[in-house]
Amino acid sequence: MKTPTSTLATVPSAESADRGQTWLEVVHGWVITVDHKKLGLMYILYGLVFFVVAGLEATLMRLQLAYPNNTFLSPQVFNQLFTLHGTTMVFLVGMPILFGFANYLVPLMIGARDLAFPRLNAFGFWLSAFGGLLLYFSLIGGMGMTGAGSAPDVGWFAYSPLTAKAFSRGHSTDYWILGILVGGFGSIATAANIVTTILCMRCRGMTLGRMPLLVWLNLVMCGMVLLVISPLTAAQIMLLLDRFLGAHFFDTQAGGSAVLWQHFFWIFGHPEVYVLILPGFAFASEIIPVFSRKAIFGYPVMVGATVAIAFVSFGVWAHHMFTVGMTAVGNTFFAISTMLVGVPTGIKIFNWIGTMWGGKIRLETPMLFCIAFLFQFLIAGLTGIMLAVVPFDWQLSDSYFVVAHFHFVLVGALLFTIFGAVYYWFPKATGRRMSETLGKWHFWIFLIGFHMTFDTMHLPGLLGMPRRIYTYEAGRGWDLLNLICTVGVAFQGVGVMCFVVNLVRSLFKGVPAGPDPWDAWTLEWATSSPPPEYNFAEPPVVRSRRPLWDLKHPTDPDWKYE
Amino acid sequence: MPAASTANSRSRPISGSGSPSWIRRVQGGVSLLAAAPDPALIPSIFQPESVPAETIHQLSLFVLAVTAGIFLVVFGLIAYATWRFRRRPGDDGREPPQIYGSNPVEMAWTVVPLLIVVVLSLATARVIQELQNAPMPPSAVEVEVIGHQWWWEIRYPKLGVVTANELHVPVSDPKERRPTHLDLRSADVIHSFWVPRLAGKTDLVPGRQNRLWIEPRRTGLFLGQCAEYCGTQHAKMLLRVVVHTPEDFARWVASQKSAPGPVPDPVAPGRRVFEQTACINCHALDGTIADGRFGPDLTHLMSRDTLGAGAVANSRETLKEWIRRPDRFKPGVLMPAMNLSDAELNQLVDYLVTLR
Structure with a gap:
């Protein structure tokens, strides 16, 4: 059952292409490449490097918070760390990794040879890469040429007027603005590219209704990116005008509005959460069917729910602002719109369970991560409902409960599916399988660490501990809980180490994978591992949502039922 | 100009200095409150002692019950599906029956969540209205709270009292209500007033005037702190609310109003x-x-x-x-x-x- 009787894999492996080159030639080849697969891998690698950086930043913060009145870090350093950690995780880890997977997988899954605009793709990657470097350059150049380094310390959502010249001297905030601004242009370029590719470059027979769900979710995600980056960019340019040319958009001392920034930021920031989580849904929507050995349950409903989530997510931004003093009517509107997101999201969870129902579930590493994702995303959704209940939010907002909630979304849901996706598509990208043993060690240790840290983290929030404090008073019931959170980080660190070791080891010593190691059904498994530069020797033709199922089951193909 | 904002020295609790061991650090923190941890001082949102906090507490228990119910059902389904449909050893290797979906089932798990949303929305809207648009009775104590980096300016314009960081209010008797209405403003950046046992938090936004009310039903000390990141010392922008009996409150006001005598x-x-x-x-x-x-x-x-x-x-x-x-x-x-x-x-x- 491991090897299907026939596949479309008729092309030779691409490995031979790099042979006989000097090291410099190989690097040069990667730098000048416009190949969507190489750019995809570079995006992912770039994201993983920053993932380790941001993880270390989190570790330092947790060490500081292990005990009350700790003096391990100064407040200035702590404030820079949480600003960098948040900014890095969203803009330099989440976005690049997700764009990396979209880059790598979308053309393969729709039977195309590359993205619509390969050079624009390279341009987008390098803009994002240099944006990240610019942000981190602030560590040496934040005070300008004359002073010491100073990273931004205004928090990842940089509320005005804390970012005004009067309260944020030096240039660290300018580095924050420019780094994100430059990366944002890269994101817009790549998103436009992916949307165009999906709309124009599908192979014969692949109607919109036959696209794999991953492609659908990335189409919606990239459409959202096109809409949400612009308000952020606009607000950042306004802030630059405030800081350098004496404008007063957000300068409250000259009649500007502090709340205006929050509206701009969250009309970006909330859909951004869905921009990050939709690709997570996408990975789960590919992995769960293959490992349950069943077609996805309710494909049209899954697509509809995705579009509904995207639509509603543009009308919920002010639920981040329930404490700024909106009117009762405004608060009620955003409470209801926020709860409504729960409906299509719930539909998705039920459909994934429906896919597993009646299947033969293979509990291998990618699937383990996806099952944990379902469980953790359920909790994240339920705490999200609590936060949507405005009066409850007046207590929970800006406390550690919120920190726990969004880490359940971004770590418990998104990062778990990313891990699953790496295990699932690593054989395709490298031609070798990752170690299943190390993978399970990684899963279980990381799972324990995650729950130690983030389950516990809800509680100090309920006991009145606000977020973003570099230290806290003893005797408020927060001490032991914070210590447990910190210990959990050690487990997560060991888990990530297992992952990194597994990656590196499997890259050189992994078992050869063959074109279709998981016995899967989408087009990327129809070409060799790794795929050649041109992806497919001949453009494929498909008749259903699972072209490889049709090939493997010629007597009972999907297109009879769809 | 205050020059200290970029200073980098480390603070040490005064009683903990000299010994770097963690035990001393914890003790150093504790000694700040001059006592062992006192359950009455834990600012838990589940131990409300004031009308708005109590109303929120009841709503939150309802929401917790609903979400706990959803959790049990869905978690049960995930766990059951994983266990029941896992591939067993000795599997024949054939693919299971392929099922592509079911409209009635989809309908069911769309409508039921929608109904839950309707119920939660109504409960939410009602409490928002009740708390946010509560009229101020003439008996209320009016206080202006002005956020600064990193302290609270507290003014009682009608009583002629000015103080800082420690809000003193009278206890309110249900029969003879005496809530305290706070007028929240900021002198610099955004802060947020949060004393969990008395009320939910409300931001102090420069250029705006926000309102918040509390109505404590018990005397005592209640702790809180700034809940919106406001710069370097956001962490040490602590807030103490002392709830007095009416007589003690009158005495406190009198003592704060007394002009300082001649300097000895x-x-x-x-x-x-x-x-x-x-x-x-x-x-x-x-x-x-x-x-x-x-x-x-x-x-x-x-x-x-x-x-x-x-x-x-x-x-x-x-x-x-x-x-x-x-x-x-x-x-x-x-x-x-x-x-x-x-x-x-x-x-x-x-x-x-x-x-x-």
């Missing part, structure tokens, strides 16, 4: 030091030329429990250390060290401790 001779040099250094640029003190607004009003300095918005307990020794090196208790604080000579410092502290 022994401390007169200290007052001269105060008036001749930059203290007067930022602080106000009735009966002197000092009328600054950047720092807390010092007229009744020694009536307050803490210094530096809760950074350290208020006593002669800590006050002296605070003036000598404010950074020690609160790194990054905007109050600069005045570099007074030892003699001047002693004279100044001798004077300040008379301000009760």
